[in-house]
Amino acid sequence: MKLPKHYDPSGVEDRLYQFWEGGGFFDAEVDNTVEKRFSMVIPPPNITSALHIGNALQYTLHDVIIRYKRMDGYNACWFPGMDHAGIATQNVVEKKIREENLTRHDLGRDEFIRRVWKWKDKYGGHIKRQMKALGTSPDWRRERFTLDAGLSRAVREVFVQLYEEGKIYRGERMINWCPRCQTALSDIEVEHALEEGRLYTILYPLKDSTESIAIATTRPETMLGDTAVAVNPDDQRHAHLIGETAILPLVGRGLPIVAAAEIDPEFGTGILKVTPAHDPVDYEIGSRYDLPAINILNDDGTLNGNAGPYEGLPVAEARARVVEDLQATESIISVQNYPHSIGHCQRCNTPVEPRLSRQWFVSMAELAAPAIEAVRSDEVEFIPGRWKKLYFDWMENIKDWCISRQLWWGHQIPVWYCQDCGEMIVSREPPSRCSKCGSDNLRQDTDVLDTWFSSALFPFTVMGWPEQTPELDYFYPTSLLITGFDIIFFWVARMIMMGIRFLGKVPFRQVYFTPLLEDEKGMKMSSSRGNIIDPLQVKETHGMDALRFTLAQSSCKGRGMRVSMRDIDASRNFLNKVWNMARFVLLKLGDERPGSPKRGLNLDDRFILSRLAWTIEEIRDNLDSYNFNIASERLYSFIWHDFCDWYLELAKVRLSSGQDRAVKGILYYVLKEILKLLHPFVPFISEEIWQFLGEEPVSISIANFPSVGERDIAAEEEMEDFKQVVRAVRMIRSALRVPEQSMVTVLMRTERQGLSRLVEEKYEALCALTGAGSVRVGRDLSVPPDSARQVLSEAELFIPLSGLIDVAAERARLQRACNRVEVDLLKVKNNLENPAFIERAPAAVVAKERDKQEELTGKKERLEANLASLGG
RNA sequence: GGGCGAGUAGCUCAGCUGGAAGAGCAUCCGGCUUACAUCCGGAAGGUCACAGGUUCAAGUCCUGUCUCGCCCACCA
Numbered sequence: 001m002k003l004p005k006h007y008d009p010s011g012v013e014d015r016l017y018q019f020w021e022g023g024g025f026f027d028a029e030v031d032n033t034v035e036k037r038f039s040m041v042i043p044p045p046n047i048t049s050a051l052h053i054g055n056a057l058q059y060t061l062h063d064v065i066i067r068y069k070r071m072d073g074y075n076a077c078w079f080p081g082m083d084h085a086g087i088a089t090q091n092v093v094e095k096k097i098r099e100e101n102l103t104r105h106d107l108g109r110d111e112f113i114r115r116v117w118k119w120k121d122k123y124g125g126h127i128k129r130q131m132k133a134l135g136t137s138p139d140w141r142r143e144r145f146t147l148d149a150g151l152s153r154a155v156r157e158v159f160v161q162l163y164e165e166g167k168i169y170r171g172e173r174m175i176n177w178c179p180r181c182q183t184a185l186s187d188i189e190v191e192h193a194l195e196e197g198r199l200y201t202i203l204y205p206l207k208d209s210t211e212s213i214a215i216a217t218t219r220p221e222t223m224l225g226d227t228a229v230a231v232n233p234d235d236q237r238h239a240h241l242i243g244e245t246a247i248l249p250l251v252g253r254g255l256p257i258v259a260a261a262e263i264d265p266e267f268g269t270g271i272l273k274v275t276p277a278h279d280p281v282d283y284e285i286g287s288r289y290d291l292p293a294i295n296i297l298n299d300d301g302t303l304n305g306n307a308g309p310y311e312g313l314p315v316a317e318a319r320a321r322v323v324e325d326l327q328a329t330e331s332i333i334s335v336q337n338y339p340h341s342i343g344h345c346q347r348c349n350t351p352v353e354p355r356l357s358r359q360w361f362v363s364m365a366e367l368a369a370p371a372i373e374a375v376r377s378d379e380v381e382f383i384p385g386r387w388k389k390l391y392f393d394w395m396e397n398i399k400d401w402c403i404s405r406q407l408w409w410g411h412q413i414p415v416w417y418c419q420d421c422g423e424m425i426v427s428r429e430p431p432s433r434c435s436k437c438g439s440d441n442l443r444q445d446t447d448v449l450d451t452w453f454s455s456a457l458f459p460f461t462v463m464g465w466p467e468q469t470p471e472l473d474y475f476y477p478t479s480l481l482i483t484g485f486d487i488i489f490f491w492v493a494r495m496i497m498m499g500i501r502f503l504g505k506v507p508f509r510q511v512y513f514t515p516l517l518e519d520e521k522g523m524k525m526s527s528s529r530g531n532i533i534d535p536l537q538v539k540e541t542h543g544m545d546a547l548r549f550t551l552a553q554s555s556c557k558g559r560g561m562r563v564s565m566r567d568i569d570a571s572r573n574f575l576n577k578v579w580n581m582a583r584f585v586l587l588k589l590g591d592e593r594p595g596s597p598k599r600g601l602n603l604d605d606r607f608i609l610s611r612l613a614w615t616i617e618e619i620r621d622n623l624d625s626y627n628f629n630i631a632s633e634r635l636y637s638f639i640w641h642d643f644c645d646w647y648l649e650l651a652k653v654r655l656s657s658g659q660d661r662a663v664k665g666i667l668y669y670v671l672k673e674i675l676k677l678l679h680p681f682v683p684f685i686s687e688e689i690w691q692f693l694g695e696e697p698v699s700i701s702i703a704n705f706p707s708v709g710e711r712d713i714a715a716e717e718e719m720e721d722f723k724q725v726v727r728a729v730r731m732i733r734s735a736l737r738v739p740e741q742s743m744v745t746v747l748m749r750t751e752r753q754g755l756s757r758l759v760e761e762k763y764e765a766l767c768a769l770t771g772a773g774s775v776r777v778g779r780d781l782s783v784p785p786d787s788a789r790q791v792l793s794e795a796e797l798f799i800p801l802s803g804l805i806d807v808a809a810e811r812a813r814l815q816r817a818c819n820r821v822e823v824d825l826l827k828v829k830n831n832l833e834n835p836a837f838i839e840r841a842p843a844a845v846v847a848k849e850r851d852k853q854e855e856l857t858g859k860k861e862r863l864e865a866n867l868a869s870l871g872g
Numbered sequence: 873g874g875g876c877g878a879g880u881a882g883c884u885c886a887g888c889u890g891g892a893a894g895a896g897c898a899u900c901c902g903g904c905u906u907a908c909a910u911c912c913g914g915a916a917g918g919u920c921a922c923a924g925g926u927u928c929a930a931g932u933c934c935u936g937u938c939u940c941g942c943c944c945a946c947c948a
Binding site: 003005006007192199215216217218219222262263264266267268271272273275279280281282283284340341354386387389390393394485486516553554561562563564566567569570572573574575576577579580581582583584585586587588629630633636637644645648649652656727730731733734735737768770771813824827828831834835836837838839840841842844845848849852856 | 875876877883884885886891892895896897898901902905906907908910911912913914915927928929942943944945946947948
């Protein structure tokens with residue numbers, strides 16, 4: 001059986017995935033006899049998700065690491081799962097039933113939830129199939145869903161415990177309300193964006209006076225909820241107003257004028273209208289002075305009965321009408337354009353309304369303290385470390401977390417209210433009767449919990465908590481979390497807090513934050529911008545390995561990484577190279593499967609083994625430190641430039657002369673090592689080739705990851721010399737347009753023993769790799785006067801030219817080379833003529849500088865002589 | 873208003889603890905050389921954003937400045 005000429009991923013990938021899954025190669029068992037253990041939990045994708053390039057990146061990096069660890073002898077487990085994604089999923093299903101002209105209210109809660117589950121079974125979890133297409137290797141048997149029975153039980157357990165210790169409470173607070181989703185949101189679910197708005201300055205008359213005060217606002221309609229006016233007590237212009245009463249235009253309500261230090265006298269007129277029910281600052285002031293809070297909004301964002309004649313209008317319309325009416329009474333003295341920041345719902349981008357509302361909250365400060373310490377002490381290590389600062393800034397000023405959502409899809413809050421006596425019962429399981437009055441007329445709180453509440457528990461609930469499972473003993477804390485920095489507050493911080501609180505241990509030892517994906521112009525990739533790369537399409541055209549390799553190779557430590565189709569083309573080309581390299585080796589091997597030779601190694605062998613050793617070391621180091629880009633670059637350049645460009649080309653010569661026995665063994669050995677190194681990055685193609693080899697183990701996914709060998713620096717340096725000779729001959733031939741067919745004699749004059757010996761030893765290879773017909777080496781060669789000359793570090797090459805060369809071009813080239821050398825020489829001279837340098841620089845550096853000077857001087861002389869010989 | 877990150881070849885980026893500017897793509901020239909034209913060989917291309925400073929020595933360390941990107945913040 002021979003490898004086909006081109007690697008065709010389609011067909012291969014799916015077949016291999018089935019082979020892996022069927023063979024249980026990704027499964028991990030608790031095994032206390034194995035000390036080396038490694039675990040990760042997936043950032044659970046939403047059930048509504050389709051695989052986009054962003055999660056393709058994250059899952060690829062997960063998979064590189066987990067496969068590497070698995071091969072490296074770790075009992076490595078990757079726990080998969082999915083998130084019920086409260087708002088997102090509910091929105092999708094609501095949209096769907098809208099096609100039947102139904103709202104969720106038409107269906108009722110139970111029926112609606114039944115529909116969502118139905119939807120989940122039918123359409124949800126595409127992403128799981130897509131993760132398989134990507135080649136990811138979690139232990140699928142351990143998959144959990146945040147809303148399944150076990151995790152729901154854990155959620156109730158956590159809720160009740162936090163409630164019992166007073167960390168969860170219910171209260172009326174200023175929250176963010178999305179009028180479209182009709183639910184409360186937490187502060188971090190609000191995204192601020194600068195929008196063009198207007199600043200209106202409105203006159204409020206003073207009671208018992210003919211005077212008015214001017215107040216600036218961007219939201220005139222909220223005046224309907226005004227219950228006071230405030231000024232800064234230190235503001236000389238306005239302090240005298242404190243204690244007086246202003247009259248609210250259009251409404252006529254009297255507003256006490258109070259003092260508030262938070263008012264910036266520089267802004268607007270320095271006077272603030274106070275609307276306690278619809279602004280966080282106003283709420284503060286309101287509660288200080290015990291002012292009434294008048295809510296003017298319905299849940300859907302229209303104005304309510306408190307707005308009098310404006311009742312029923314949406315906010316925007318109400319604003320226009322209020323402005324109109326104010327203008328009619330000439331109460332508006334100025335309107336100016338004023339761009340300002342407006343909060344929007346993260347899910348539906350509707351402007352949110354700050355609003356006073358009765359909700360459930362988690363008190364965070366106490367939970368945060370040990371979580372801050374855990375990161376400060378590197379018990380949880382952040383990589384890159386700069387994200388620590390962001391974490392600390394947020395955690396040290398953490399606000400209470402609004403966890404109740406007025407949705408139906410989610411974990412319903414485990415609180416019941418007695419309809420008879422009003423008692424509130426917080427319980428893990430539904431109570432049958434009221435603990436106070438014994439009534440069975442109980443009703444559960446209708447709200448559900450923020451989706452992130454259950455996500456925060458995922459690292460331990462995925463292992464079966466609150467049961468004391470062997471998995472928790474063995475795999476918790478997990479070793480590593482890989483995620484995006486955009487969910488550092490939503491998820492990472494909360495997991496750390498909950499892990500410490502409920503398990504007494506941090507949930508993970510390290511967090512690697514991936515960069516965010518950008519297109520080739522540096523724009524954030526998003527479907528709305530239309531600049532995304534669709535992984536499934538790439539699978540069709542290039543294969544998933546090409547995508548995986550590109551993503552790993554682009555994953556730098558910056559904030560963003562740019563990826564374009566060109567990069568994926570380049571990866572595809574690389575994999576084609578790998579394929580053909582394997583094809584070549586197998587072609588030469590036939591049915592042989594030689595062992596790796598220990599004796600009879602020549603320079604080429606020693607060179608490639610040494611480069612391999614270095615490459616393995618680099619890959620291990622860089623994977624261990626999550627420098628995926630460097631690891632992939634090292635692998636790429638070893639395979640392509642060390643192995644294919646040099647070792648294989650040299651091997652051809654040796655194989656054709658039929659003299660070398662070691663070469664086949666080395667070819668085969670290095671091929672296998674390369675496949676193993678490749679496997680974490682490009683599992684499909686490496687497995688496919690491995691299967692052709694018929695090697696043990698049956699899957700490369702459980703082969704041993706290569707271990708670091710000894711380097712042979714001398715061999716690498718000697719080979720470097722040889723490469724330089726080859727390159728010099730090629731260059732001079734190319735520059736002078738010596739046709740490929742015409743055999744030339746290269747004369748090499750060198751003082752250096754090593755070089756001439758090398759040329760003699762590798763004479764055949766030198767001719768083969770350069771197209772030279774013959775090479776003569778010696779100190780005193782007689783060089784024909786019309787020779788073209790190439791200067792090597794310690795030698796000169798001549799090609800006798802009987803025919804024509806482009807003298808002018810060659811002279812220009814030499815002149816440029818000469819200039820470059822002169823610049824370098826000048827720098828060296830400056831150093832050496834500087835007494836301070838001689839005195840203070842380390843001796844080794846000074847010696848090196850002297851060597852450099854000698855070398856450059858020689859080079860310069862030769863170049864000049866050469867130039868002269870061209871008649872320059 | 874604070875904070876973070878980036879500015880190195882036409883493009884995307886390496887360059888770790890300071891000691892002769894690197895790679896890949898793109899470009900140009902030459903090649904179907906017994907695995908690969910998704911390839912091979914060669915070349916060209918850089919005041920390392922700017923200005924100071926520390927040092928014998930600065931993409932590399934320090935201080936400013938500019939440009940871009942992204943977070944956070946209750947100036948209504």
